[in-house]
Amino acid sequence: MTDSRDLDDWETIRAEGHRLVDEMVDHLAGLAEGPVWRAMPPEARARLRTTLPRHGTDLARALDDARELVVPYHSGNTHPRFFGWVQGGGLGVGVLAAILEAGLDANCGGRDHAAVAVEAEVVGWMRELFGFPEGASGVFVTGTSQANLLAVLIASRAAAGLAVRQSGLGSRGLALRGYASSAVHGCVPRAFDAAGLGEGALRRIRTDTRGRLDVAALERTIAEDRAAGLEPFFVAATVGSVDTGAVDDLEALGALAARERLWLHADAAYAAMGMLSPALAPRLRALSSVDSIAFDFHKWTQLQYEAGFLLVRDGVAHKAAFASPAAYLRREARGIAAGETWPTDLCLDLSRGFKALKVWLAFKSLGADRLGAAIDRTCALARHLAARIGAEPALELLAPVELNIVCFRVRPAQGEDGDELNRRVAITLHERGLAAPSTTTVGGALALRAAVFNHRTREKDVEALVDAVLSVGAELREAAPPRSS
């Protein structure tokens, strides 16, 4: 006998939904009281593992499993003492947007409906924010990794000619070359790989003492490459490097790209949204003259994952790189299939969720200025953190604080393995749920990396991080004192 029950049981959905909204609000509002992170115990992992559930249980029980097995073991990015990697903290309004998004279940690949109109509206706002022309196009993607890949594809197709969409890049026999600083995020070489150019086609140029691409070295490399018969086509400026927050000199790169007729792309994954801050906007103003910008709303503007974005000055080149006619996607003058350019024409996805909704709701309800003020606060907290580190003889700063990222370490004693000590400090802080910095390598040394992104972080959280690093550092050292050389 087949089961003929409806899949929606509205009474249960309503009751459980009300409960869940209340719980999630309490959860987010009370985060600071709990640990930043806790390891998932083996019993919880074991309980999570089941065979394919052929027969469902009731929703309340399934939700209880989520409460017990998922919620307590969250990665921590929503917590005010989370300082790791580059992660936003999520917004209360984003929780409601998720309900609305799921309720509408819009497919934003295309067609004529309000969700696509909302995405177009956000594209218009971004054009305005970055001073891009009317013909500029934009599209939501999962994240900046994907946006960077699209930019490499658009630029390489513009450079090699659209015929390569049919015949393949190799058919032109061009040895295309791109350029970025040695501080470039790893997703850019991955984009070169995925685009069929090969990671080796992205030249890494050395940086100056502030971690910015050395423009004179770039110019020399381009000249050498041209002399060797290679085809320079693309420069990826890093605007807010992942390790230290370094911002490449966009003015100098813009002038060079214009002289050399190169596509200038900005990987501004988090820093682009610094345009919302009156204090940072002047440093980022030159973004208005690049060819494309990749960034995320899920980083400094705090929106829930995922909300990546690509803005392209030449909307015609953007569409030409991806649009493909198909009988089943025929455009009409009227009806649901109306609309000349659909988001699917600007990216590699056809089925697409309604990522624009949460961004639209957040900007409408909170306002761009308030989101910008939260960004300013994170920079002020990073400066406060750097000052406190500077005042602690047991700690040392490892890189200048450009924006909101602070790289530092427990100063190693003579003969002590500083990398091992600081690595263990980070792990211990995580395991005790005290604070969550990540680590990276700066100038050959392992650094504790505190990236202040979360809008819930306050001065007391930054102080707590330093206190915890000092006490855990001392404790680990006591347990395994450095050997004198």
Ligand SMILES: Cc1ncc(COP(=O)(O)O)c(C=O)c1O
């Ligand atoms: C400079 C930079 N570029 C690209 C990325 C990748 O962005 P996403 O994780 O959204 O793909 C990051 C992530 O932190 C980044 O900092």
